[in-house]
Amino acid sequence: MNRWVYLFSEGSKEQKDLLGGKGANLAEMTKLGLPVPTGFTVTTEACLYYLDHSEQLTDEIKEHVMTAVETLAAKTGKKFDDLENPLLVSVRSGSKFSMPGMMDTVLNLGLNDRTVVALAENSQNERFAYDCYRRLLQMFGNVVMGMDNNDFESRITAVKNAAGLTFDTELTAEHWKQIVTEYKKIYREKLQREFPQDPIEQLYLAIEAVFGSWNNQRAKTYRRLHDISDNLGTAVNVQEMVFGNFGESSGTGVVFSRNPSVGNSGLFGEYLINAQGEDVVAGIRTPKPIQVLADELPEQFQQLKTICESLEKHYHDMQDVEFTIEREKLFILQTRSGKRTSKAALTILLDFYNEGIIDEKELVSRIEAKDLEAALHPNFDEKALKNRESFLSGLAASPGAATGAAYFTAEAATAAKARGERVILVREETSPEDIEGIAVSEAVITSRGGMTSHAAVVARGMGICSVVGCERLTVLEENKATVGDNLIEEGTILSVNGTSGKIYFGEIPMEEVTNLVALDELHTIWERHAAIKVRANAETPNDIKTGMTLGAVGIGLARTEHMFFEKSRLLQFRQLILADSLAERLEVLDHLKKVQKQDFKFMYEAAKGKATTIRLLDPPLHEFLPKGADECREVAKELGKTFNEVKQKTDNLAEVNPMLGFRGLRLGVAYPEIYQMQAEAIIEAACEVMKETDFVIQPEIMIPFTIDAGEFAQVRASIEGAIQKSLEKQKQELDYQIGTMIEIPRACFVADEIAEHADFFSFGTNDLTQMALGLSRDDSPRIVTQYLENGIFKEDPFQVLDESGVGALMKLAIERGRRVNPNLKIGVCGEAAAHPKSITFLNDLAIDYISCSPFRIPQAKMTLAQRALKV
Numbered sequence: 001m002n003r004w005v006y007l008f009s010e011g012s013k014e015q016k017d018l019l020g021g022k023g024a025n026l027a028e029m030t031k032l033g034l035p036v037p038t039g040f041t042v043t044t045e046a047c048l049y050y051l052d053h054s055e056q057l058t059d060e061i062k063e064h065v066m067t068a069v070e071t072l073a074a075k076t077g078k079k080f081d082d083l084e085n086p087l088l089v090s091v092r093s094g095s096k097f098s099m100p101g102m103m104d105t106v107l108n109l110g111l112n113d114r115t116v117v118a119l120a121e122n123s124q125n126e127r128f129a130y131d132c133y134r135r136l137l138q139m140f141g142n143v144v145m146g147m148d149n150n151d152f153e154s155r156i157t158a159v160k161n162a163a164g165l166t167f168d169t170e171l172t173a174e175h176w177k178q179i180v181t182e183y184k185k186i187y188r189e190k191l192q193r194e195f196p197q198d199p200i201e202q203l204y205l206a207i208e209a210v211f212g213s214w215n216n217q218r219a220k221t222y223r224r225l226h227d228i229s230d231n232l233g234t235a236v237n238v239q240e241m242v243f244g245n246f247g248e249s250s251g252t253g254v255v256f257s258r259n260p261s262v263g264n265s266g267l268f269g270e271y272l273i274n275a276q277g278e279d280v281v282a283g284i285r286t287p288k289p290i291q292v293l294a295d296e297l298p299e300q301f302q303q304l305k306t307i308c309e310s311l312e313k314h315y316h317d318m319q320d321v322e323f324t325i326e327r328e329k330l331f332i333l334q335t336r337s338g339k340r341t342s343k344a345a346l347t348i349l350l351d352f353y354n355e356g357i358i359d360e361k362e363l364v365s366r367i368e369a370k371d372l373e374a375a376l377h378p379n380f381d382e383k384a385l386k387n388r389e390s391f392l393s394g395l396a397a398s399p400g401a402a403t404g405a406a407y408f409t410a411e412a413a414t415a416a417k418a419r420g421e422r423v424i425l426v427r428e429e430t431s432p433e434d435i436e437g438i439a440v441s442e443a444v445i446t447s448r449g450g451m452t453s454h455a456a457v458v459a460r461g462m463g464i465c466s467v468v469g470c471e472r473l474t475v476l477e478e479n480k481a482t483v484g485d486n487l488i489e490e491g492t493i494l495s496v497n498g499t500s501g502k503i504y505f506g507e508i509p510m511e512e513v514t515n516l517v518a519l520d521e522l523h524t525i526w527e528r529h530a531a532i533k534v535r536a537n538a539e540t541p542n543d544i545k546t547g548m549t550l551g552a553v554g555i556g557l558a559r560t561e562h563m564f565f566e567k568s569r570l571l572q573f574r575q576l577i578l579a580d581s582l583a584e585r586l587e588v589l590d591h592l593k594k595v596q597k598q599d600f601k602f603m604y605e606a607a608k609g610k611a612t613t614i615r616l617l618d619p620p621l622h623e624f625l626p627k628g629a630d631e632c633r634e635v636a637k638e639l640g641k642t643f644n645e646v647k648q649k650t651d652n653l654a655e656v657n658p659m660l661g662f663r664g665l666r667l668g669v670a671y672p673e674i675y676q677m678q679a680e681a682i683i684e685a686a687c688e689v690m691k692e693t694d695f696v697i698q699p700e701i702m703i704p705f706t707i708d709a710g711e712f713a714q715v716r717a718s719i720e721g722a723i724q725k726s727l728e729k730q731k732q733e734l735d736y737q738i739g740t741m742i743e744i745p746r747a748c749f750v751a752d753e754i755a756e757h758a759d760f761f762s763f764g765t766n767d768l769t770q771m772a773l774g775l776s777r778d779d780s781p782r783i784v785t786q787y788l789e790n791g792i793f794k795e796d797p798f799q800v801l802d803e804s805g806v807g808a809l810m811k812l813a814i815e816r817g818r819r820v821n822p823n824l825k826i827g828v829c830g831e832a833a834a835h836p837k838s839i840t841f842l843n844d845l846a847i848d849y850i851s852c853s854p855f856r857i858p859q860a861k862m863t864l865a866q867r868a869l870k871v
Helices: 013-031 044-052 059-076 115-123 126-144 149-163 173-191 199-213 217-225 277-282 290-296 298-315 342-354 360-366 369-375 382-386 410-418 432-439 454-462 517-529 541-549 560-564 567-577 582-607 628-639 643-653 665-670 672-692 709-730 745-749 751-755 765-773 780-789 803-820 836-842 854-868
Strands: 005-007 039-042 089-095 105-109 234-240 251-258 265-273 319-326 329-337 395-398 401-407 423-427 443-446 465-468 473-477 480-483 486-489 493-497 502-505 533-537 554-559 611-615 700-703 737-742 760-764 825-829 849-852
Touching (some): 013 044, 013 089, 044 199, 059 234, 126 173, 265 290, 423 493, 432 454, 465 493, 533 854, 541 582, 541 854, 554 825, 567 582, 582 672, 665 709, 737 751, 737 825, 745 765, 760 765
Parallel strands (some): 737 760, 760 825, 825 849
Antiparallel strands (some): 039 234, 251 319, 395 465
């Protein structure tokens, strides 16, 4: 016989698949002896069985539920429908993975026209009892019966307006009685039935509603966005009610054991006195910071703090804890791993490591790539920000900065994103139905709610900038809002600072990315475990600085042709390739040598003595030749040539397939003086920097596009001759290496021959992939998309290394190259090399380093360390 129900005292944290995250944690806390209201969990297996069998609770499931209800009654001394001591429970969902706001909750279940009187007498508080009853009617109607919540809220608003009141807390017992009567009337009008008075019927209907909510649209959307399986199901947790709305000595709140925005230690959260849990997260009332509880109820605050600290140590993670205080007695209703920003995730893990809560292996294993990437997002430029004045501020719910166009509904936001716009979602408050709008937005702004409101929690979890509780913001309708005399219309450009909580009109420039304090320590740890090093693909000043800031151990690929993309330099390069004679070419090269030497000096200085691999010119000519008659005329004028001269030379140099044409060392064979100039500039720059600093520099000169050992040997001899002349001129000795980029399949097959002349290999995965697959990387998206859709490719080969094809070529080249030269240094360049799936493959090859764009360096180092530890 299947077991469909577990008491909290019978489960454990390891049973998340069966009991859901919430149920497993409630069982674990019960086992730890924490003050958890007693209860039971209906399993995820029961949910899946229910959904697969006509969405009906079977007699066997009902029997198991009733047995658990009887046990609950025996433990609490309370019974359903008892007129002296009625049992009241909450019914909450709880899947394996935390899905905040996605599933539905019912509180105060068990109340009816009879037991509400008993609750009033037992509590000596009639107002409290009827407030609880109207909450049940409202939640049950909305969650279980599918009624519009506005039908209920509008009645509360009408009663407050008629009485001249502002807050729900000002309503009296008579007001709540009146509202209860009107709520029951809504049931009759909308459903043509009475609210069910039998608590058992209430319970069964609530369980079915929670099971059914697993397949509601917002739950499906959340699972799709977070890659959660649809086949897990949700458990149902039935728990004895405790009441935070029992007066001024009662309250409820949500607290994080550490700051979820920045990761600082210490409790972070909010609470409300005289309220139930849904009041805090719904944003209906503005809650108080948790630190105020230390003044209002100091004993309970200290107890809560101690419990949170013990839960952290037990779970090895920052906790998100829901609690209720009933007449000065603290109860823990839930704990789960707390959602946090990416920066907070890194800070918390490092603090756990330094506090001895986790060891180094666990630290390395738990860092996620998405957190590293998101933590590197830029903020507004500080100087630009000083000159701007915000027009609105609120609670800084999720840090970061974003600029976009304002939209006021999830639908409008989604449509705008589809048009290519950057979107700022502006709402009075968000609800689970807004999840798709939030997901496509750069930032979220709300006029209501606190730091644990739906908007705040979801935005933080998604790494989206958010400012909530902007009290001066009035959202008027679906396409406009006001802040005083300021009007925000659909499409108005806003800049949002989620770190300070300030909002500005117009666009504010972003600052350059700087390192996180957390990354400095992480780099040291990663490098301690990873055998393969990570360098940067960088040649511009900004890229080199960023690469070094983000942890590169050197420059693995400096593409010298990229140094000529800027307009004035492009003209100089065109002058070189359009030269009609050796004399004209040498004149241009003399000037370019001075320019290149300064480039290389900066690179050495920025690298601070770290390894620097400089690739000689590899210019596909179509990227540098003038395009069209107008550009030919402009170039002719600037170079002092005639239009016909430039046009004829351009036509002569044009190629049908320039990516397979006159590029790489073919340039060095035809015009050796070009590579000689570059080699001289590289060496002279190194000598000068070594004289000016204490850096020890060993330049690595890379010859691109090799297909044959003979051509490589010839070009190497040519540039070595120039190097020796430069060193003699400098009167200085310098160690250097000359290697090649392996990017053509033939080079892999003759790697042993090439290795006889090369000091290192560096695989160029972009070119090697397009040549191995016969697929132009510039034209690949359409073809790759079709192949992915048809299941021919599992991954885009330009994003994830093609192991069976390109990977096999690399293995062959490494084996043959090392057979001839055991000390052959081997690197891998290209964006595919830094993908986590590629790194898993590369980690098993005998390579020395990978090189990637600066922003991928932390993720690459992390993945290499994780693979080394077999995580």
